[in-house]
Amino acid sequence: MGARPSGPARSKSTNSASRRTRNRGQPTTESSRLRTRRSATDHEALPAQQVQALATRSPGRDPVSVRPHQRQVWQLTRRQRSTRRPRRIVDQIVMKGGATMTTAAQQSILSSLRQLIPARKCTFDEVLRVTEMQAGKLVTAIRERDPRMEGIQIHHLAELPRMRIAYEALPVSGMSHWNGREWVITICASDSPARQRFTALHEYAHIVSHGATERLFTGTKHLDAQTQAERVADYFAACALMPRRDLKRAWVSGLQSIEVLADHFGVSQAAITVRLDQTGIARERDPEPAVNRSRCARPVRTPRNRPQEFEIRTRRRCV
Numbered sequence: 001m002g003a004r005p006s007g008p009a010r011s012k013s014t015n016s017a018s019r020r021t022r023n024r025g026q027p028t029t030e031s032s033r034l035r036t037r038r039s040a041t042d043h044e045a046l047p048a049q050q051v052q053a054l055a056t057r058s059p060g061r062d063p064v065s066v067r068p069h070q071r072q073v074w075q076l077t078r079r080q081r082s083t084r085r086p087r088r089i090v091d092q093i094v095m096k097g098g099a100t101m102t103t104a105a106q107q108s109i110l111s112s113l114r115q116l117i118p119a120r121k122c123t124f125d126e127v128l129r130v131t132e133m134q135a136g137k138l139v140t141a142i143r144e145r146d147p148r149m150e151g152i153q154i155h156h157l158a159e160l161p162r163m164r165i166a167y168e169a170l171p172v173s174g175m176s177h178w179n180g181r182e183w184v185i186t187i188c189a190s191d192s193p194a195r196q197r198f199t200a201l202h203e204y205a206h207i208v209s210h211g212a213t214e215r216l217f218t219g220t221k222h223l224d225a226q227t228q229a230e231r232v233a234d235y236f237a238a239c240a241l242m243p244r245r246d247l248k249r250a251w252v253s254g255l256q257s258i259e260v261l262a263d264h265f266g267v268s269q270a271a272i273t274v275r276l277d278q279t280g281i282a283r284e285r286d287p288e289p290a291v292n293r294s295r296c297a298r299p300v301r302t303p304r305n306r307p308q309e310f311e312i313r314t315r316r317r318c319v
C-alpha cells in the first residue's frame with residue numbers, strides 16, 4: 001500500500017533524457033557494475049514476517065550503517081546524478097491540490113537539508129539547533145510548492161524523488177533503509193494517523209543525517225550515540241510538525257489546551273506536551289508514553305543474500 005512518487009512527465013530536456021536512455025541501454029563499465037550491485041541489493045519494503053529484527057542491541061554496531069556495497073551504490077548514484085542530470089531539468093510532478101514541483105527542486109530539498117550539517121564534529125546542542133533549521137527549511141520548501149498545505153503530510157514525503165512510503169504490520173512504529181534504488185520508509189499500518197505522520201518525519205530525519213552520523217552523534221557519558229540519533233529524529237519531527245513560531249502563535253491566540261493543540265497540529269497529546277516544554281511555552285507534566293514500544297528499528301549490516309535486517313532497541317519513552 002506504499003505510495004510512489006508520480007512518474008515525472010518528460011518535457012524540455014528531451015535530448016538529455018534520450019541520452020540517459022541510450023546510456024541505460026548501453027551501459028558503461030561503471031554503470032554495468034552498478035547494475036550488478038543493484039540487482040544484488042534490491043530489497044523492497046519487507047513484509048513483517050521477513051523483517052529479521054534483532055531483539056537486543058549489539059555493541060559496536062553503527063546504528064545507521066548499511067552494507068559497504070550499498071553505500072557504494074549510493075555514492076555511485078549520487079555521482080552519476082551530478083554529472084548526468086543537469087540542473088535545468090524541469091520535469092514537473094503534479095502534487096495534490098494542483099501545485100507542481102520540479103524534480104530538480106525536489107532533489108534539492110534533501111541535499112539542501114544535508115548542506116546545513118557542519119563538516120566537523122558537533123556538540124549535541126549544535127546538532128539540535130541544526131535540526132530545527134533543517135525542519136524549518138523542509139516546511140518552507142514544501143509550503144512554497146504546496147501553499148495550501150496545513151502541516152506536512154505523509155504524501156508530501158512520498159512525492160519526493162527516490163522516496164517510497166510503505167505500510168506493514170511492524171513490531172515498531174517505523175523503519176527506513178536504502179534499497180539500492182530509493183529510500184523506503186516503512187510505517188506500522190496499525191498506528192494512528194497522528195503517530196504515522198510523526199514516525200514518517202522521524203524516519204526522514206534519519207535519512208537526512210545518513211552519512212553524517214559519526215560527526216553528528218558522538219555520544220556522551222550519559223547519552224550514547226544511538227540514543228542521541230533517536231532523540232534528534234524525534235526533535236526533527238516535532239519541529240517540522242509543530243514549528244516554534246506556529247505553536248507560539250496558536251498559544252497566544254488562546255489555544256492553550258493540550259487536547260485542542262494536539263488536534264490543531266494533528267499530533268498526539270504526548271507530542272504536543274513535549275514540544276511545549278521544548279519551546280519553553282509551557283511546562284507541562286511529563287507525559288506517559290503514548291505507545292508501549294520503540295519508535296523505530298534501524299538497518300544493520302546484513303549479508304547480501306538475506307533480507308535487510310533491522311535492529312530494535314529496548315523500549316524507551318516515545319511520543
Ligand SMILES: [Zn+2]
Nearest residue numbers: 230233295296
Ligand atoms: Zn529512529
